Amino acid sequence: MPHPTHWKGKELPNVLRRLFDVPGGHRLAVARQHGAYSTIGATLFDKSPFELIELVKDSGLRGRGGAGFPTGMKWSFVPRGTGKPVYLVINADEGEPGTFKDRLLMARDPHLLIEGMICTGWALGVRTAYIYVRGEMLPQIQALNHAIREAYDAGLLGENIAGSRYSLDIYVHRGAGAYICGEETALINSLEGYKGQPRLKPPFPAVSGAFANPTCVNNVETIMAVPWILTHGAKAYRRWGTDKSPGSKLFSIAGDIGRPGVYEIPLGMPMPEFFELAGGVVGELQGCIPGGSSAPVLNAEECAKAAMDYESLAGLKSMLGSGAVMPFNATRDPVAILRTLTRFYAHESCGQCTPCREGTGYAHRVLDQVAEGKGRDGDIDHVRDLADQFEWTTICPLATADAWPIKSFTGKFRPAFDAYLAKNPDRAKPRELTQLEPGAFM
């Protein structure tokens, strides 16, 4: 299915999807016909790094990796002139369940990522940049390596890019299968060849990141929006979206939806309208996980009120996150969904914080029992209580990302959980810890 170009009489934004439906668009010659690298020349190098940072600030671009932090502001935290090298690291680990936008971007338009990296590198004074790609994404790694070679051959990477005084080298680093490596400090440890365990912040990577040097970590999609903003200006970018969530964003939608896929839409589009654009909900909507599996689930009523921007979803005590939207219909079992989610977090805990390592595993094992009809009366409250304990008490937000689905699913779909408890004739007996098999280290 080609990406729709219009919706309700209006043209859809085309910041990121320009080559989605162009065969061979990953090759330099084809990409160039569609405007690739048009900023690499006077457009970029006539601007001072400071002016470029101001431009990105004005555009209101926010990080697309999950946290939505204003990109221009992040760039302005990177110290300059310290004598230390500044690194740019592209986060292409895309592991948030349900998210599949970066893999599409890198397969279809790797040159746009390189162009965005040149712009960002210029703004931050970067000489060496890395792309950290999820290990399973072999076709994307190939596409990137090929595109990088083409860019070097065309004088767009390496020494004196396009005849300017700016030089940049880019290396692709392949991950090895750990969700936690998507967290920026774990990613840096992994890049350095260590176990991918997050570091306590501060110091923030901007001050002390890769090899203890200032490092800017940005998501693929964030950086790919930069050339467009540089070409068209901040005001043009702001013609889409809301005041606080300007511009366009990619959403990956799957689950009970007519046409699952990746869509570029203006931020702020009402959720029901987005469902319609993606072919409509299949069956009767029961709920939706709006921003990757860590985002608290919304029930049908909340979905009707929600819009696809940072503030609207935060207002509903959920989040836009990575833009992975997962509607599910009334035939689906919320207990089984939560069980799968908690298994994921228990498995992916990196193990260095006790509340996370033990808590996510324990919560998962109790929910396993519930789902198998062996639940006890206090189980759900117990798990909720546990979630309260490991929410925000750990080095990184992974434990919190487990607490949120636990609390939202058991809160909003409680009757479904109670129905499982009712299946156990022994439910009034207190829970004995010994009934649970050890399994924290799955």
Next chain:
Amino acid sequence: MTTATTPNVQEDLQRIAKKWKDKPGSLIMVLHEVQERLGCVPRNVCLELAKLIDVPVARIYEVVTFYNYFKTEAPGKHILSVCTGTACHLKGASKVLESLSKELGIKEGESSADKEFHLQSVRCVGCCGMAPVVMVNGAIHGKLKPESSGKEIVAQYRGK
């Protein structure tokens, strides 16, 4: 038990070590190349590597065991990775796993006796639009019919 590596393997390890030894932070890239060559990174190879790249074996082993991708034992020839992410779960991933498990007579995490297949479950592989999904040696098989998926996939790869 530690067994010595064969001269052939030694040669490869030396080549890989030479390529990466002086690049900072390259341990993971080294392990990728070793696993590509040997199918896994067993204990004796870790000991050997430690000498070649001058990194303590504890550092190598903690990295090998931290990352899901690295294996200390050779898995079956065809690696069947059943996605158990949310979208695939909604569309019957557990039935897919069951179907493959029945067809091969092994449980999740095991290899078949003839070492032809290895069955594992994995987190979301980012092809949710094609759920339910099984990745075989890196290739995606999507929109599977849960009940018959085991027979169909195994038939496609057996003897290949």
